[in-house]
Amino acid sequence: MFLGLWIGRGKQNLSDYLLGGRDLPWWALLGSIVATETSTATFLSVPGIAFAVDGDITQGDMQFLQLPLGYIVGRCLVTVFLLPQYFRGELYTAYDVLERRFGGLTKQTASLVFLVTRNLGDGLRLFLTAIALKAALNLSMEVSIVVIGIATIVYTYAGGMKSVVWNDCLQFVVYMLGGVIALGVIVHLLPGGWSELSLFAAENEKFRLFDFSLNWTDSFTFWAGLVGGMFLTLGTHGTDQMMVQRYLSARGQRDAGKALVLSGVVVFGQMALFLLVGVALACFYNAFPPETAFEKGDHVFATFIVDYMPKGVCGVTLAAVFAAAMSTLSSSLNSSAASALNDLYVPHTARQLSPEQSVAISRHLTIVFGLIQIGIAIGAQYLVESVVSDALAIAGFAAGLLLGVFALGVVTRSVGQRAALVGMLGGLMVLAGVKFGTSIAWPWYAVIGSLTTFGIGFVVSWVLGEDERTETTQ
Numbered sequence: 036m037f038l039g040l041w042i043g044r045g046k047q048n049l050s051d052y053l054l055g056g057r058d059l060p061w062w063a064l065l066g067s068i069v070a071t072e073t074s075t076a077t078f079l080s081v082p083g084i085a086f087a088v089d090g091d092i093t094q095g096d097m098q099f100l101q102l103p104l105g106y107i108v109g110r111c112l113v114t115v116f117l118l119p120q121y122f123r124g125e126l127y128t129a130y131d132v133l134e135r136r137f138g139g140l141t142k143q144t145a146s147l148v149f150l151v152t153r154n155l156g157d158g159l160r161l162f163l164t165a166i167a168l169k170a171a172l173n174l175s176m177e178v179s180i181v182v183i184g185i186a187t188i189v190y191t192y193a194g195g196m197k198s199v200v201w202n203d204c205l206q207f208v209v210y211m212l213g214g215v216i217a218l219g220v221i222v223h224l225l226p227g228g229w230s231e232l233s234l235f236a237a238e239n240e241k242f243r244l245f246d247f248s249l250n251w252t253d254s255f256t257f258w259a260g261l262v263g264g265m266f267l268t269l270g271t272h273g274t275d276q277m278m279v280q281r282y283l284s285a286r287g288q289r290d291a292g293k294a295l296v297l298s299g300v301v302v303f304g305q306m307a308l309f310l311l312v313g314v315a316l317a318c319f320y321n322a323f324p325p326e327t328a329f330e331k332g333d334h335v336f337a338t339f340i341v342d343y344m345p346k347g348v349c350g351v352t353l354a355a356v357f358a359a360a361m362s363t364l365s366s367s368l369n370s371s372a373a374s375a376l377n378d379l380y381v382p383h384t385a386r387q388l389s390p391e392q393s394v395a396i397s398r399h400l401t402i403v404f405g406l407i408q409i410g411i412a413i414g415a416q417y418l419v420e421s422v423v424s425d426a427l428a429i430a431g432f433a434a435g436l437l438l439g440v441f442a443l444g445v446v447t448r449s450v451g452q453r454a455a456l457v458g459m460l461g462g463l464m465v466l467a468g469v470k471f472g473t474s475i476a477w478p479w480y481a482v483i484g485s486l487t488t489f490g491i492g493f494v495v496s497w498v499l500g501e502d503e504r505t506e507t508t509q
Contacts, residue, residue: 105264213355270434435484
């Protein structure tokens, strides 16, 4: 928080506040990309995936790692096909590309999809972070949510994009250190140490990595990971303003591509670490069964931190929990402010904004979106499903719709604004039917959403014929 206040002490124009002056080094952006997509859902919930399935600690394994394989492929495709679009002219948001290709209404619709799904998902992530603070300090859930939310709002409000990126880098180091320390403590507490952990993992196939079955309802198969993870990343890292904002903050397209591709490798290693923590937790609680069974896998790691970590080390690990959360939340607030200002406010105001007015409005919007996420987090207490699944399912919705409409703009030349908007509406209806009417696993949401959006938009354009092509060339 103090770093954000220090960075924001000087005068900033809109490019400084929203894009870091377009002069941030690639390695800092790499750290920011990884930290931004690593919320508390990763730090607390991913270990829960390897810990157990439906309360059975012999069932969880490392198959979640099939998803990061798809993430790496998706990042490479974004670098080749989508990244060049963002370095043609001076853009402030991802959706400026859609305005240039289709028109203002498509840009504003895409921005609304981003704002709604981003703030819903990150409100859920804020709730998950508050679980740890509640357990550590014996606070109410509401107070825990407000404390974390306000702290994030303050440093994002003050420092803008530079504050967000440099805080992300610091928070990346903190939460990775927290994960390594936690793993070391668990192994130290086991009577047989690493040998006991290895034996337990081998006996229960906890290091199982691949599942080549064709099961559409299973989130962690090879095909869901490779194909679903690839499409999800094409959407989240190719069309989501929160990530695109980082590319636009780079010194050039080459630096942005380097940060993006290498971030996939780092994410794979990071996921492996937190899954290994989950396997270690399963071994630990097999040796020392808890008095009461855990209600959710989301709670296992947080409970261990509070109950078993030495006091000094516990502080570092709790700091890691909050670092993981605040890196995502601060990025969400800054990118939401950028999108709302550039895509929604400016097109509907008759007055010309000065640089000072633009920065002031961006800061006010940061507060507004922070309060919205706090409200969503408070309401999330009543959810039944795993928080990580809810958050990623919401991300899959946005990724599918936005990827579909971006594909219409990049791949086709005849599809116009009307067809693109109908495609997005059709994609949303299909996704809603899939989510609430089937048991299809969430990694497939981005695949289904993007293909249906693209397909419906293309067919509508073909039906409209010359009229639609004329509209897009006017």
